[in-house]
Amino acid sequence: MAILVCGGAGYIGSHAVHQLVSRGEEVVIIDNLQHGHRAALNPHAKFYEGDIRDYNILEKIFTENKIEAVIHFAAYIEAGESVQKPLKYFNNNVYGIQVLLEEMYKHGINKIVFSSTAAVYGEPKKIPIEETDDKTPINPYGETKLIMEKIMRWVSKANGINFVSLRYFNAAGAIEDGSIGEDHHPETHLIPLILQVPLGKRDHITIFGNDYDTPDGTCIRDYIHVIDLADAHILALEYLRKGGSSDAFNLGSGKGFSVKEMIEAAKKVTGKNIKVEIGERRPGDPAQLIASSEKAHKILGWNPKFTDVEVVIKTAWNWHKKHPNGYDD
């Protein structure tokens, strides 16, 4: 039986497909290629180009393939944009999972691993963040993911579709051979934007606010390697296969780095100077997000391998050097 990966041509999705395929899993991908890349598709996976909001294509996929479980990455992900365009986010993310779950239920598929986010917590009251902490998103993106989790919880109870929700902190890096990596248009994420400076594609990096209540005034985030994230999906799948009950898990390194610290680390990794400017705060950004991933460690047996942030940046640098224009090369 196959695993259906929704959004398998995207950044985290393509790394998860790689890990699944290398473990001998049969993989089917659906991606509308709006943000995903054809060149990121794994040649060993069967691909359907289409949108998860389209009942017809899901009907076709579930009829043509024996799908055991779904891993769902297909969603809009930019906190800043979601503040400007909330309806775009509610339509794709919330309506998307509605259609997906309806089709899964219709076809008797009872396992889903879901990409959630640290953004469900909003501005944390304590660090590190645990799964039971308050969830008060401060941007529509986080709100959509929280609503999606709530939908799954009700559907799990009523319809027996068990879910694992993985709350990612900041996904970073790329597979070590540099064959796939991060490529967003427009790019909004910190590490790729920092690395565009030493690549000569950008004159400077703008720090979004240096007046936060943090030691150096810049936002602190928990950067976790994309391969470690991908591996967590496989552990979550195994957990559901063994009959594990529906649950949510944080995925982070447990260590926080400020924007300034990330720029310093990137200077070391690239051996180049990186010009910095200070800009306004970006709406929807909490000051600090650091995960406790104890629960994923204990229950899923998840142990991240990339524990050094410079190594994480090095894998990103390797990808960007090989593909300075992303998948357009």
Ligand code: UDP
């Ligand atoms: N950031 C920044 N300059 C940039 C892009 C991001 O200072 O050009 C900051 C942003 O405010 C946040 C952190 O870097 O505090 C990580 O942002 P990113 O968009 O990579 O991930 P997010 O935390 O929004 O998921």
